[in-house]
Amino acid sequence: MELDGTDLSIVRELQSDGRLTYETLAQRVGLSRPAARMRVQRLTESGAVRVVAIVHPAVRQLSASAHLAIDTEGAAAPVAREIAALPQAPFVTLTSGRRAIMSELRTAGFQELERTIEHIRALPGVRTVDPLIATRHVKDPYLLTDEPTVALQDDVDERILAALEDDGRLPFAELAVRVGLSAGATRSRTLRLLDGGVAKVVALVRPDVLGMGFLCGFSLRVGGEAAAVAAQVERFARVTFLSTCLGRAELVGTITAESFDAVRATLEEMRALPAVREVESWLHLELVKERYDTASRPA
Missing domain, CATH: 1.10.10.10 (Winged helix-like DNA-binding domain superfamily/Winged helix DNA-binding domain)
Structure with missing residues (x-):
């Protein structure tokens, strides 16, 4: 759907505080209360925007997470849907590049993380699973960083x-x-x-709705301290997610951009950093699942 300037203003306000009253929202974007209410309803009913609570991982005892690069034998879409059905997998995409599927896992401890990875390895159609174990979430729009x-x-x-x-x-x-x-x-x-700080209510918005429909994942091998490079990459405006990790790379993240040229420019900025030794990238072709609001909910 096409969003005008007022729609975009509403989205930005709801991304900051999803429970703003219609009266307050109307005052901030210059509408009447009924008009603001109608706009919000149109945005949510279209599926472009979902306003949900994100619960702090500590409340759900989610102390472990990983990023999986998955290769398949045969079609990848059915495998991606199987992984997306797991409550431990809040994020699943079909991708270009060396691997067909990328997935994020968030679990209650490393034992559950290991069991979930082994479960995915055993799924029909899965050829290989290459995990990056997250050590610190540096930048995450859906993660509350302060403890409750x-x-x-x-x-x-x-x-x-x-x-x-x-x-x-x-x-x-x-x-x-x-x-x-x-x-x-x-x-x-x-x-x-x-x-x-137990939860926050935010608007989840499809990137294409905001004119930022090009999603590129990346991993970085670095020389020296990963934290120092993470501090530099975190400042890149188009880097919307960033985590330090253990495995084939020291950093993994996501670029959300308005064009392929913008994606390329951001990757070039990373390659220009003196400590970056290797950049691997992939395009997110289809977002199969992004449900950080329910992935952590108890069964």
Whole structure:
């Protein structure tokens, strides 16, 4: 769908705070409250934007993550769909380059991470799995970096989070019905969780909607300290995700750009860094799954 300047302003506001009231949103983008509400509904009903809660990994005990490069025997799409069905795999794409599939895993510890990787290796059609074990998430639009300052009280808090993971803009009255509390108590509980860093509500937007429809993954081999190179690469505006890791490379990340020329220019910037020894890149051809809001939810 085509977005005008007002739509883009709404998206940017919701990316910062997905639970902005329609009144506040309307004031910030210069619309009436009904017009702002109508625009948000149009964006979400079209599938271009989803407003959801992202729960802090520590709350779900997600202490381990990895990036998998997967090669297949035969068609890759059915294998990618099998991997996407795993709750431990929030991100799965079909790609160009040496490997057919790229996937991210987030698990409750390294034992579960190992079991999940072995499960993927055993899937029909999988030829090889090459993992990069993440050591630190340097840049991640869907990760809360500060530790939560409050803890979950009971299963009511869990139900609140689960409801907001499905729809981050649920009105407090409707949320109250779902969790079995009064609207006032639900509002108090929800604000405690959000203000305490347990979760944040954000707008997930398809990159192509923002005119940034070219996604390129990359891995870097570096000489010297990976942290120093990560600090440089993190500052590149088009690098939207970056992690240090162990394996065939020291850094792995994603470029989100408006054109192939912009992708090429960013890769050239990386190659020009003195400590970078090798750059491998691949294009994300089809986004099979990107669901950081539900990947960590308990079964």
